[in-house]
Amino acid sequence: MHTLVLTKGVPDFREGKVSFDENGHLERGKTPTVMNPNDAHALQAALQTRVRHDGRVSVMSMGPPGYKEVLQEAMASAYADDLYLVSDREMAAADTWATAITLSAAIEELGVPDLVFAGFKTADGETGHTGPQTCWCLDMPMITHAVALDVDEKAGRVRARRLVEGDIAEVETVETDLPAFVVVDPEFEPSYRTARDRLTLKQLRATARERAESYEDVLTVWDHADVNVDPDYIGLDGSPTIVSSVDPIPKPPAEREATMVDPANEAEMRAVLDAMRPFASDAAAAGGD
Amino acid sequence: MTEHEHYEAVVVGAGPGGAAAAATLARYGIETLVLERGVEAGSKNVSGGLIYAEQSAPVTVDDLFPDFREEAAERPVTRYYLHNVAGDRVETFDLGRLHDHDTEWADAVLRRKMDSWLESQVHEMTSETGGGLLTGIRANGLLRGDDGEIRGVTTDELDPIEADVVIAADGVASELARDAGLMDWEDPGQWFQGVKAVVDMPAETINDRFALSEDEGAAHLFSGDLFSDVRGGGFLYTNRDSLSVGTVFHLDSLVAEEAEPHQLLDALLTHPLLAQWIGEDYREREYAAKLVPDSKKVALREPHAGRLLVVGDAAGQMQAQGPIIKGMNHAVTAGALAAEAYAQAKGRGKPDRAGRLYAKKLREEGVMDKLRPRGYDLVRTVGERDDVTEVVDSLLTSRLGRLGVRALGGNLERLYGSPRLAAIVPDTRTPYVTLPTVIAEELGTRVTETSRVEPPSLEERIGELTYDTDVGNPHIVLVDDSYEASGAAITACPVSAKGFGGGCYREELVRTNGHEERLVSLDTQPCVECGTCAVVADTEWHHPSGGKGVVFDEG
Incomplete structure (x- = not known):
């Protein structure tokens, strides 16, 4: 099985890493770039496929040369056999449409894999467009919000459990032919039910970090000519999206004080319940359950 | 019976007994899977802290793991x-x-350090013969065929696994030895x-x-x-x-x-x-x-049932006589003898004789005499x-x-x-x-x-203490909560005490129909999984699932 994971570098929005100026604008230069957190689930889905069905895992990203480290992070955090960075000045300032065109061209250059995995939206743009649009360009069947996966290699089918409308309360099972495109939900749980799978996983994980040290040995960088796309259809020129303005989100009106309570601590929980009681009594009188 | 994953040997528990068994099996070239319920071997283990190498023992821990004293021991x-x-x-x-x-x-040894070192050795050795060691997997019982014969093990985390021999080295609260009816x-x-x-x-x-x-x-x-x-x-x-x-x-x-x-x-x-x-x-x-x-009272003279061979604490092989306290060394010897017995019985074309051969080795090598002195x-x-x-x-x-x-x-x-x-x-x-x-x-x-x-x-x-609590899934259930049946746990449990509300077992006075009743309540969150309450109270006692529960850093 050949699987491909699409990933993107995003600003590290974690406390202590991210930097904003006084107007609340992100300071890109002062904020480190990391792998989009949601893509970790896509990598887990690819790792599960690799463990269960052997084969090869490729990871691809479109972005500036600095994204090499994002690919390295992906390789170290889960697993990858080879890495592809699609990078070129012509591709700069692309919207999701131009990105999808570029990525789909790169995937065709790579040779369409059995399964393409993408994460559920990026932490910066949050559109959730790139994956599905890339899939559309490739004319592949698509499963979104996948939380569990099962591949029947012989039959050439993939079966997934997915959240209907992204709702955790409603799960359906869907099936399609390979090759297929799967957008992996953050609720995705890899499943390894045999000892052999667990041992394979253990072995792959044990070497992942070490192998990622020399990631450049397995890294291929492509420009627009390598993937056969017309510069007019990619980058800023190929992006129909117009961003008119960006408004900073106003700060919350008040700084509230938070008290951390350990739910296992009876005394602390009692204090919480005591504080809630005056509100609860009204609700009880109103006949809530 | 349905098709199950199969290993020639499954060893449950990666303490010294399981490690010795697995290392010996691997030396015989046998495909061996080791299942350990802790996040790392040693994270569930406690010992007083002395491991012996006896002159009279047929196998000692440094025979199997030559760097043991340097890498895994204290002073x-x-x-x-x-x-x-x-x-x-x-x-x-x-x-x-x-x-x-x-x-x-x-x-002197500390178990987290000792057992985790053994774990890496054992994983390497068993990997070479087609198996390996997995942590975070809790064997919860025996897999039996339609005829009731033992065929392998069942776990919380994996599908059932069949094996030609199962070596239970799952400690004092062995769920496998109890499932087989060998211990109570x-x-x-x-x-x-x-x-x-x-x-x-x-x-x-x-x-x-x-x-x-x-x-x-x-x-x-x-x-x-x-x-x-x-x-x-x-x-x-x-x-x-x-x-x-x-x-x-x-x-x-x-x-x-x-x-x-x-x-x-x-x-x-x-x-x-x-x-x-x-x-x-x-x-x-x-x-x-x-x-x-x-061991004087409970060491099993025939620690086996069908394909199951039991070693170490799981078989009661803990010698405490006067000032002598020896357990880990006997577990090592027993683990190695059990593995040897299987390999030899198989070599003679009679793998089903492994259990009896193991018991015979325990007698002939003098182990049983130490555990149960005449x-x-x-x-x-x-x-x-x-x-x-x-x-x-x-x-x-x-x-x-x-x-x-x-x-x-x-x-x-x-x-x-x-x-x-x-x-x-x-x-x-x-x-x-x-x-x-x-x-x-x-x-x-x-x-x-x-x-x-x-x-x-x-x-x-x-x-x-560190815990990874399996929220909403308590591993011990109090069957009889009357004070008469289970009150002894309030004092005997090492993480409970009279008048202390933060432990496992507590006394509660419940007023019903005008009279007061003395009851016992249980919260398994602070449990250190010693098994005391299984003996002194009326419980349904299980280990937590793989990786869950207490995590000892020293042990």
């Missing part, structure tokens, strides 16, 4: 003392001779319970206070009246940069005296005798507890009768007895040093409490120091 025991205590009077015996008897070496946990008289504090201390301070060099270590044992009438004793072993200080008691005695294990440990920690070693700078790294089978059963019939204990104790404490103790004087040390005598010491108050007390009173000298140790409270001790 060797080069000095060995027994302190007889009565109040602040102490008479110390040098038991070097008893310690040296049949001992090639003995090292009904009688508190068959068990000991130990609690231990690992005390932080820089190596130089240890060298200084115990008068040791870098490569020397000391073992100190304590008996007498410092634990009131509870039958048992204390120990202190030196590690590289910590001490293991603990107490071990007969579980039936703990229950009868309604003693709190953590308080008995504190009685030892704060005794003036220990003031020479620990003081104001007392810092406890970890509080831990363990149930210990009494002399003990003889002495026991007379020596453990209550009326006999009364007579002996009153004689000992009489003027005549005291005269005798005084007359024996230095010879007592020699008698205590007799391995044969140690093996047949009856399990009564006499050797644990009365005799040492009389010895200390008659021959002892007064300790002039005062203790400055302030041990942490039970609440603080629990607070320092």
Whole structure:
């Protein structure tokens, strides 16, 4: 099985890493770039496929040369056999449409894999467009919000459990032919039910970090000519999206004080319940359950 | 039967018994899968802390793992003392001779460090023969065929696994040995319970206070009246940069005296005798507890059933006789013998004979005689009768007895040093409490120091432990919550205490229809998985799922 994971570098929005100026604008230069957190689930889905069905895992990203480290992070955090960075000045300032065109061209250059995995939206743009649009360009069947996966290699089918409308309360099972495109939900749980799978996983994980040290040995960088796309259809020129303005989100009106309570601590929980009681009594009188 | 994943051998548990079994199987080229329920081997294990290599043993841990002492152990025991205590009077015996008897070496160990090192060795060895070691997998029972015969194991995390041989090295609370009907946990008289504090201390301070060099270590044992009438004793072993200080008691005695294990440990920690070693700078790294089978009573003479071979604590192979406490070495020997038995039985084309061959090896290699000394059963019939204990104790404490103790004087040390005598010491108050007390009173000298140790409270001790709680899925269910059935757990559980609301077991008064009922309630969150309550209370007792529950850092 050949699987491909699409990933993107995003600003590290974690406390202590991210930097904003006084107007609340992100300071890109002062904020480190990391792998989009949601893509970790896509990598887990690819790792599960690799463990269960052997084969090869490729990871691809479109972005500036600095994204090499994002690919390295992906390789170290889960697993990858080879890495592809699609990078070129012509591709700069692309919207999701131009990105999808570029990525789909790169995937065709790579040779369409059995399964393409993408994460559920990026932490910066949050559109959730790139994956599905890339899939559309490739004319592949698509499963979104996948939380569990099962591949029947012989039959050439993939079966997934997915959240209907992204709702955790409603799960359906869907099936399609390979090759297929799967957008992996953050609720995705890899499943390894045999000892052999667990041992394979253990072995792959044990070497992942070490192998990622020399990631450049397995890294291929492509420009627009390598993937056969017309510069007019990619980058800023190929992006129909117009961003008119960006408004900073106003700060919350008040700084509230938070008290951390350990739910296992009876005394602390009692204090919480005591504080809630005056509100609860009204609700009880109103006949809530 | 449906198609299952198959390994030639499955070993459950990656302690010393499981490690020895797996390493031996791998040496025979056998495809071996090892399942360990902890996040890492050693994270579920507690021991007092001495591992022996006996001269008479067919296999020792360093035979199988040559770098063991250097990589996995703490200090060797080069000095060995027994302190007889009565109040602040102490008479110390040098038991070097008893310690040296049949001992090639003995090292202090901490189980997280030791077992995790064994884990990496075993994984490497078993990987080479097509298997490997998995952590975070809890075997919860035996897989049986339609005919009821044992076929393999079932786990919480994986689909059932078939095997030609299953070696259960899943510890004192072995779920496999119980599933096979080989062990039960009904009688508190068959068990000991130990609690231990690992005390932080820089190596130089240890060298200084115990008068040791870098490569020397000391073992100190304590008996007498410092634990009131509870039958048992204390120990202190030196590690590289910590001490293991603990107490071990007969579980039936703990229950009868309604003693709190953590308080008995504190009685030892704060005794003036220990003031020479620990003081104001007392810092406890970890509080831990363990149930210990009494091999004299429970070691299985035929530790097998069908394809299942049981080794170590799971088979009751824990020798605690007088001052001798040996478990891990027997687990190693048994693990290796079980593996050998399977390999040889298979070589003769009769793998189903593995169990019987294993039991035969335990007998022929002298292991069973150590675990169940013949002399003990003889002495026991007379020596453990209550009326006999009364007579002996009153004689000992009489003027005549005291005269005798005084007359024996230095010879007592020699008698205590007799391995044969140690093996047949009856399990009564006499050797644990009365005799040492009389010895200390008659021959002892007064300790002039005062203790400055302030041990942490039970609440603080629990607070320092690491747990990965399986929320909403408690591993122990209280079947009968009446005080009569399960009240003993409130005191005997090492993480519960009378009047303490933060432990596992609590007493609750429930008013119904005008009368008050005394009930017991259970919260498994602080559980250290020792198994005590399985014996003293009416529970459905299981281990938590793989990786869940308490995580010991020292062990």
